Amino acid sequence: MTFEYLKALDHSYTMQTYGRFDVAIDHGTGATLYGLEGEEYIDFASGIGVNSVGYAHPKWVKAVADQAGKLAHISNLYYSQPYARLAEELCTRSGMASAFFANSGAEANEGMIKLARKYSFDKYGEGRAVVLTLKQSFHGRTITTLAATGQEVFHQYFFPFTEGFRYAEAGNMDSVRQQDGEDVCAVMLELIQGEGGVNPMTADFVSQLADYCREHDWLLLVDEVQTGIGRTGSLFCFQQYGIQPDALTFAKGIAGGMPMSGVLASAKCAHVLGPGTHATTFGGNPISAAAALAVLEILDEMGPEEIKAKGEYIRKTVESWKAPCVTGTRGMGLMIGIGVQGEKSHRELAAQCISKGLLVLTAGKDTIRMLPPLTISYQEIDKGLAILKQVLCGE
Ligand SMILES: *Cc1c(COP(=O)(O)O)cnc(C)c1O
Secondary structure, three states, rough: OOHHHHHHHHHHHOOOOOOOOOEEEEEEEEEEEEOOOOEEEEOOOOHHOOOOEOOHHHHHHHHHHHHHHHHOOOOOOOOOOHHHHHHHHHHHHHHEEEEEEEEOOOHHHHHHHHHHHHHHHHHHHOOOOOOEEEEEEOOOOOHHHHHEEOHHHHHHOOOOOOEEEEEEOOOHHHHHHHHOOOEEEEEEOOOOOOOOOOOEOOOOHHHHHHHHHHOOOOOOEOOOOOOOOOOOOOHHOOOOOHHHOOEEEEEOOOOOOOOOOOEEOOOHHHHOOOOOOOOOOOOOOOOHHHHHHHEEEEHHHHHHHHHHHHHHHHHHHHHHHHOOOOEEEEOOEEEEEEEEEEOHHHHHHHHHHHHHHEEEEEEEEOOOEEEEOOOHHHHHHHHHHHHHHHHHHHO
């Protein structure tokens, strides 16, 4: 199939909800992808932070194939080994007490919001259902998680949105205090806002917010859908902030390309969601869970220090170019934002990278976002940076 034919087919028969780049991917290995005619792309995107161990990693492929040959799906009415083993791994490594598995980031966030509201209902009764979120956040595309997302552009068309969300300024405790009220049960935030522009929260803000939550018995909910599973140089980003959330969500990178997400709850709210209160048909799918166990093993072999070192290498290299269009770099580990200014928008620069063989993402209004596979080699990094330099330095 030619690219033009594929594009026409897609446009004829699919809802055009995505502003796709002019690229079709056929297959990949490591952090290198290949188009329909063998064109090569270095991947600094991992889907969107999903392919955490790159493409066709032998250990991941074997785990998926073995589990597919054994048991692809079984209803959550029955026990299955990958589900329980993965829950144990994630809880043990994060200091959390219980896990619930779902299929997407938005769905996991919905589960976490349900958990927070029920925690409060069980303890205080009705009327304490508001979840504070932060401006510039992103929490998903369902009606409820759109409402949770603190960006006006997402609050269009689909009225009525779910009630019970208010928005505070990121990094501003006064703004959090202004939203204070008898009706609040939780605060939900990303420690590094991803879609919003790769904006890390300061350690000071996060620790003050955690204290404030504790004083008011608000649950501290951390959306680690993008920051989780090694992305920032620790299994979860919160582990570098010296806090322990009451609950967190993960998704994107967990199963290295298989759909999976979940909620982890601390001891305090481990059993708030009991029988009949929450469920999903596909959640915790055995193949996804086996894939996730393989991802954790592969990340163990590599170690978190390597993720940090690669991230620092990329940022230092980009900064050393002193490109006039670059305002600076932000992020942690291999979650990296490059602020850009000037004639060309972040989207135009990203399209230029892609046309030269480097996949990158955008975020916020002026940020090029990079989420390479955590297993990317330095050789692939250097190839990708050479293309990025051509684009950013206008060579
Ligand atoms: C991507 C993302 C989501 C939504 O995940 P989906 O799997 O697309 O539903 C939610 N929160 C954050 C922080 C994300 O980056």
